[in-house]
Amino acid sequence: MKSAVFYGKHDLRIEETPIPQPGERDVLIQVKACGVCGTDVHIYEGDKGAAEVTPPTILGHEFSGVVAAVGGKVKKFRPGERVCIDPNCYCGACDFCREGEVHFCENMIGYGTTVNGGFAEYCAVKESQVYRLGDHTSFEQGAMAEPAACCLHGIDLCGIRPGQQVVVIGGGMIGLLMVQLSRLAGASKVALLEPVEKKKEMGKALGADVCIDPLSEDVERRLGEAGMTWIRTVIECAGLPATMEQAVGIAGKKATVMFFGLTKPDASISVRPFEIFRKELALKASYINPATQQRALQLIDSGRLDVESMVCGRVGLEGLEAVLREPKLRAEGKYIVVPD
Secondary structure, three states: OEEEEEEEOOEEEEEEOOOOOOOOOEEEEEEEEEEOOHHHHHHHOOOOOOOOOOOOEEOOOEEEEEEEEEOOOOOOOOOOOEEEEOOEEOOOOOHHHHOOOHHHOOOOEEEOOOEOOOOEOEEEEEHHHEEEOOOOOOHHHHHOHHHHHHHHHHHHHHOOOOOOEEEEEOOOHHHHHHHHHHHHOOOOEEEEEOOOHHHHHHHHHOOOOEEEOOOOOOHHHHHHHOOOOOEEEEEEOOOOHHHHHHHHHHOOOOOEEEEOOOOOOOOOOOOOHHHHHHHOOEEEEOOOOOOOHHHHHHHHHHOOOOOOOOEEEEEOHHHHHHHHHOHHHHHOOEEEEOOO
């Protein structure tokens, strides 16, 4: 089969590799769509992602496809079914798993990080990590269930209450999902801070009440004009130290500041403790997607969560490295890899 194999920083090779043979409890998936994630970019750039990567390996953890074969002890799936995966597989035996904090599992298997993933024509996955697609869910939408599930975990941690005001910083796919999920959580007003005009327009279409260019506009003045005078949640999705510091400054009294964007491992920010004390802020972060994949799929299949509008392009495996390498391409929106 054709695969995009990662050998190290800036070294991605298109190779013929053997089709994986499913174990007794594995499902072999013919990959139909695999999203390019910020984690993939960090790994390609030589940074640490959400999990340790040992090259050579096949990246890609946001994928869907068709069941091609199943192991002898697989009970829930059969060839021909349309499915997607939760890439994070927990051991169930370490202290974190036993305490119910499975996403901190000490022995986690990550498809597309610690083991081969979906930037290939086929991938073998444990049955426990496979989910059926709904009747109204396309392969591209199914591939987006994983980032949507991660966002759901973040929204849960924010604790947004009906009627509260929310600011989302960054209008990439994650930010646009957060705009929608904030609305679904009951926010009365949602503002999006994003300098790219196309993304601002998309944010407006997806439910943002006001879209502000933080590079050329007075953010606090624009928020005030929109009647957003008590910001109770700020969700930072750009993963930049400057926007993280901005999130703390924008937050109102008793607010939750969610640092959702993934920074470089050695990044640091400057925060004044007195400001946190004075406003009684809660600073939080969100790590992967424990037990939210099914909810994400249900929201997508119901049509209440739009995961397609932010997709800007589709490439084959040969076009993947250009997307990983070029920030200008990724600035346009989400890319989907179609292996076959």
